[in-house]
Amino acid sequence: MTEPDVPSAYVRDKRTAPPSREELRARIPGWGADLDPADRPSHPKLQYPADTGAHWHFPDRQPGSAGRERSIEHAFVTPVFGTAQPLHGLSGSIRRLAYDRFGEGRLAHWLLLIAGDRVDAWESHLRxxxxxxxxQPVTETGVRTERTHGGLRSRTGRSDRRHQVLDPVLVAGxxxxxxxxxxxxxxxxxxLLRR
Amino acid sequence: MRAMTYRGPYKLRVEEKDRPRVEHPNDAIVRVTLAAICGSDLHLYHGLMPDTRIGHTFGHEFIGVVDEVGPSVQHLQVGDRVMVPFNIFCGSCWFCARGLYSNCHNVNPNATAVGGIYGYSHTTGGYDGGQAEYVRVPFADVGPVKIPDWMHDEDAVLLTDAAATGYFGAQLGEIAEGDTVVVLGAGPVGLIAAQSSWLMGAGRVIVVDHLAERLAKAREMAYAETLDYDEHDDVVVELKKQTDFLGADVVIEAVGAEADGNLAQQLTGPKLKLQGGSATALNWAIDAARKGGTVSVVGAYGPVPNAVKFGDAMNKGLTLRMNQTPVKRQWPRMFEHVRNGHLTPRQMVTHRFPLEDIAEAYHVFSAKLDGCIKPLVVPGAN
Structure with missing residues (x-):
């Protein structure tokens, strides 16, 4: 390999200079509109917005926080919280254990929550x-679109077929x-009854 | 009201639910006119996100009309057309006061490591989401913005997350003029990240995926070079060859927990939930970046640990930058870019489903059937 053939990584400068500004502006709409790194919305990381819209020092507290589960890494139930699906049943007990006993840094916290999810699913199916x-375990999967939206055609030549074949096993298993x-x-x- | 409800991994249906009510003085109730399914919704759909409860309504990308406001709401009125950032945030905590809206500490009692997100499990606060006819919007004076008259609804709904996240991802890359930027993933976030990289002065943008229609879209709307990783035994080696053995100055990881490309990662992540998702794209990002380069991570992962090649990141002196996107911070500049045609989010929309067909919509998007890149959900449509 002669020296001009040595790739950029092994010498001081990139062998191929990027296209000129003029060339890029002609080809790419808006090229360079945010060129100055100091003039981008996320720079600097910490900013101190003059007005976020908040007209409180600390928000009013939403009623109904008593007994609501919370991370033990929080000092209290946050002043605003979701009330979408309160804890209930066996899955609720498992989830409450995860929240009451383990912090977010503990794997047990998350594994218990995942276990609670699976128990919740079965409780709900039975209910x-x-x-x-x-x-309706079939229609709820939307699987009919395999026929209407080209299931076979869409997957032709795709490498993710290797693991997508497992999906029916995971769902129906x-x-x-x-x-x-x-x-x-x-x-x-x-x-037993016959005996 | 009609609402998408989760019935367990890979199973959804539309149910009648109570219309949400004002639960806090600064709440608004928004009638949803258009919603979208995000790639990160698939983590919930596949059962990967802990504490995703049966009956939960997903959806953190939506726009709508204000239907009711709480007694302390000052900036919105009934009838206003609004776009709502996917972040729920108070505007007053330590983090919001520093512009870290996605890291708000006053809205998610279930976890401190992540802020509040609409329709994204109880791990992000337990709020039902916008794939429904109505949704509760906390801190109505802080998050939502009235949709400008000139803005197309489909651009507006994509600005609530996917487009803003792509733009944010390019900023996290700290792109300098002339940089070679590799974007992993040609989904909606990756496509906008590629467009945005040019705005920040990239000299070369290479988008990596394995779906032909997405790579074609990257060439068409983002003027990017593309690389189909299915055509190469080792995509990292190919990227090294294509960058003269330097590696990329910046790699933007716009894939997250569902990443394909490594069967073992897929099995242990999305399938068996033994890790917080497949770390394939994250590892490719670390390996494809040049030494001293920057890896921007906007792909979402679950909270369970991942098999990440952290040693390589350390040995290469990489800068790793990441966060959930503080959406509202991006908007003023993004509105200019959309109006000027520099960013074109609605070009990514491929499918529009009535809310009643939500199970079908998720299956098509999850299995990537019919060239689906970005599906929208229309409440009230037949």
């Missing part, structure tokens, strides 16, 4: 069976396992 609006366990339980119960 839906006794309502007039049971879960627990239902199949649940149905199997249910059938087994019914069979055993029937045997």
């Amino acid at each position: 839906s069976l006794v309502t007039g609006h049971p879960d 627990p239902w199949v396992a649940g149905a199997g366990a249910g059938a087994l339980a019914v069979r055993r119960l029937a045997r």
Whole structure:
């Protein structure tokens, strides 16, 4: 390799200079409009806005914070909070344990919350069976779009097919396992009753 | 009201829910006219985000009309058309007082490491989101902005997160004139990051993905060179070759937890939830940046630890910069760029779904069917 062929990384300067400003401005709409790093909205990182719109020193406290779960890294339940899905059932107990016992830096905090999510799903599926609006495990996946939006065509040649084939297993697997366990339980119960 | 509700991983439906009510004096209730599905919604959809409760309504990209205001609201009136940043923030805590709106400390009792976000699990505060007919908007005097008359609704809804995050990602890269910028991911955030990199003086922009339609969009709307990583055994080696063995001055990681490109990361992350998502793009960013370069991370990850090549980042003397986007800080300048045609968010919209078809919309976006890049959700449409 002669010296002119030595790549930029091994010499002082880049071998290929970037295109000129004129060339870039002609090709790219708005090139250089934010050229000055000191004149960009996120510079400097810390800014002190004169008016954020807040007309309080500390916000009014939203009613209903008593008993609401919170991170133990907070001094109190924040003055404003979401009330979308309060804790309930076994999943609520698991989640409350995660919040009451472990800080955000502990893996146990997050693993308990993930466990609570899975229990919540099953609680809700079972609850839906006794309502007039049971879960529809197929239609709720939107899988019919595989037919209407070119499932096969869209995936042709894509490498992510390797893991997308697992998605049906992840979605249907627990239902199949649940149905199997249910059938087994019914069979055993029937045997017991026959004796 | 009709609202998207989460029924467990990969399962959604539209249900009747109570219309949200004013729960705090500075709340507003907004009737949603247009919403979007964000790539980060897929982390919830796939069950990757801890404390995503059944019945939760997703959606942190939405615009609408003010339907009701609390007694202390001064800056908005019923009937105002508003765009709402995905961040919920108070405007008065230690962090908001320093412009870190995405890190507000007064809105999320469930965690201190992340601020409040609409429709993004209880880990971000437990607020239902905007893929519904109505949504509760806390701190109405602080977050929402009236939509300028000249702005297209589809630009407005994309400015509430995806476009603002792309623009922010380019700023985090501290791009200097003539820099070579690599953008990982040609989704909505990556496309705007690529456009924005030129505004900040990049000399060369290379966008990496594996979906042909997204790479075509990167060439068309962001004037970028593109690299399909499926065509290369080792995309990092290819990027080194293409940058004369230096590596990129700046790498913008605009992918996050669902990253493809490494089966082991996919299995242990999005599939089995053993880490806070697949760290493939993050590791490629670290490896593709030149020594002393900057990696900007705007891809979202869960709170569980990730298998990240931190040793390489240290040995290379990289600057790693990241945050959730403080959206409202970006808006005044972004409004100029959109009006001047320098940033063109609505060019990314490929699909529009009625709210009633929300399960179908998520499946199409998640599985990337039909060339889907950015799906919008229209409440009340048939």
